[in-house]
Amino acid sequence: MELRHLRYFVAVAEELHFTRAAKRLHMEQPPLSQQIRALETELGVPLLRRSKRHVALTEAGQRFLVDARRILHEAQQASEDARRAARGELGELRIAFSSSLPFTSLLPQVLRRYRQAHPHVTLNMREMFTIDQLEALQRGQIDIGLIRFRGTEPASDLALRQINQDPLRLVVNAADPLAARDSVAFAELKAYDFIAYPPGTGTSLTLLVRQLCLAAGFEPMVTQEAREPMAQIGFVAAGLGVAILPAPFECVALPGVRYVALSDPGAYLSLGVAVRRDHQSALIAGFLEHLQG
Numbered sequence: 480m481e482l483r484h485l486r487y488f489v490a491v492a493e494e495l496h497f498t499r500a501a502k503r504l505h506m507e508q509p510p511l512s513q514q515i516r517a518l519e520t521e522l523g524v525p526l527l528r529r530s531k532r533h534v535a536l537t538e539a540g541q542r543f544l545v546d547a548r549r550i551l552h553e554a555q556q557a558s559e560d561a562r563r564a565a566r567g568e569l570g571e572l573r574i575a576f577s578s579s580l581p582f583t584s585l586l587p588q589v590l591r592r593y594r595q596a597h598p599h600v601t602l603n604m605r606e607m608f609t610i611d612q613l614e615a616l617q618r619g620q621i622d623i624g625l626i627r628f629r630g631t632e633p634a635s636d637l638a639l640r641q642i643n644q645d646p647l648r649l650v651v652n653a654a655d656p657l658a659a660r661d662s663v664a665f666a667e668l669k670a671y672d673f674i675a676y677p678p679g680t681g682t683s684l685t686l687l688v689r690q691l692c693l694a695a696g697f698e699p700m701v702t703q704e705a706r707e708p709m710a711q712i713g714f715v716a717a718g719l720g721v722a723i724l725p726a727p728f729e730c731v732a733l734p735g736v737r738y739v740a741l742s743d744p745g746a747y748l749s750l751g752v753a754v755r756r757d758h759q760s761a762l763i764a765g766f767l768e769h770l771q772g
Contacts, residue, residue, distance in 0.1 A: 482554055484518045485547040487511055488526065492544045495534045567761030569599050574766070575607040575615060576625040577682075578708055580750070582727035585642070586625070593769045600762060608681030613637060616755055622763050624753040627725065629687050639753045642770065647688075647746040648729050648738040650674075650715045650722040657721075658737035665695035665743050672702040672720035674711045684748060688723045691743055712736055 490500040491511070501508040519526050526540035536544065563569040580586045590602065607615065612624035616637055628639070649668070651657050657667070676685050692699040703719050705711045709731065711722040716735040725748050729738035752770055754763055 480518065480521060482551065484514060485551055487514050488518060489544065489547050489551065491515060491527065491534070492536055492540065492547075495536075497534065563599070565761060567600075567763075567765035568597055570762050571601040571603055572623070572762050572766060573603045573605070573621040574623045574625065575605045575612045575621045577609060577612075577627045577750075578606055579627065579645070579725045579727045580625055582730050583645075583750075585750070589766075589769055593766055596769065597765060609683050610681035613753060616753055619755075622754070622758070622760065623766060626751055626753055627748045628683050628751055629748055636756055637753050638756045639751050642750045642752055644747045644749050645725045645727060647684075647723050647741050647748065648726050649741055650712055650724055650728070651737050651739055652715055652718050652721075653735050653737050654718070655721075655737075657739060660739055662740040662742040665691045665741065665746070666697075668692070668699075668721065669695070669697040671700075673699045674703040674705065674714045674720045674722040675699070675701045676711075677704040677706060680706060684723070684725070687745075687748065691745055694745070695743070 487500075487504065490503050491497060494500040494503060497512055498508050501511045504511065515527065522539075522543070524539045525537050526543055528535045528537055560569055576586060593600075594602070605621065607621075607624075609624075609626040609628055612621065612626050613634065615621045616624050617634060625642075626639075627645075649657065649663050657663050673688075675688065676682050678685070689699060703711075703714050705714060708722075708724055708728055711724065712728065712731055712733050714720065715722050716733050723741070726738075752767065754767070758764075
């Protein structure tokens with residue numbers, strides 16, 4: 480049984496007249512009659528009662544008409560869905576992002592624009608550290624990574640493009656003299672206890688802060704560790720040390736905490752978008768266009 484047989488039967492069932500149905504289908508009446516006979520033979524039941532002047536549906540034909548219409552509708556919907564998916568208008572897009580991104584205007588704006596343009600695409604958003612994102616991309620577990628990076632090249636099978644840069648901020652207790660400053664150099668932090676991400680967390684910030692401290696002539700003394708930036712800010716409020724975080728986090732107005740600019744030239748992190756080089760997805764290409772715009 481083919482879809483054309485269902486279309487032939489539906490036309491005859493709705494017209495209840497072979498000549499009108501044939502005209503509707505842009506075919507001759509005898510071949511149409513032959514196709515309906517062949518369909519009944521294949522099913523093993525009569526679908527129509529015929530007389531010289533009258534065509535009517537049998538009980539089996541009435542039931543078959545319901546299912547035939549449903550199957551034709553589903554086939555048409557499947558064809559349209561396939562075309563929409565090829566255009567990037569339908570499907571699921573798996574996007575990972577760094578923890579600071581929701582505190583910027585970029586991510587909400589891009590998601591809002593994309594959602595308006597592609598309302599039928601499901602967005603699966605996951606917060607992940609940079610290294611985890613790159614590994615997930617290579618394993619095919621995510622489609623797009625929005626990462627923080629600095630001076631690192633991804634694996635050869637990944638493409639990385641910088642979107643912008645965010646300066647780093649010193650997160651310091653409001654009672655500390657540095658809190659009243661407009662800017663601070665890393666060299667002035669030599670005697671301070673640092674609050675940082677645990678080793679192996681997967682963020683490029685830990686390595687960058689250490690490099691900046693070494694360039695200023697000292698090894699940072701990390702006395703507290705926290706995986707979550709909010710916890711680090713809370714530890715600063717408690718007077719347990721200072722933290723270094725990307726500037727978007729300064730919107731977290733926790734009492735007892737101040738954010739101070741860092742004057743060292745290298746005190747920034749890049750924000751980039753990473754994808755697999757071999758991606759052929761219209762979904763991914765469509766999202767990247769909105770990211771550029």
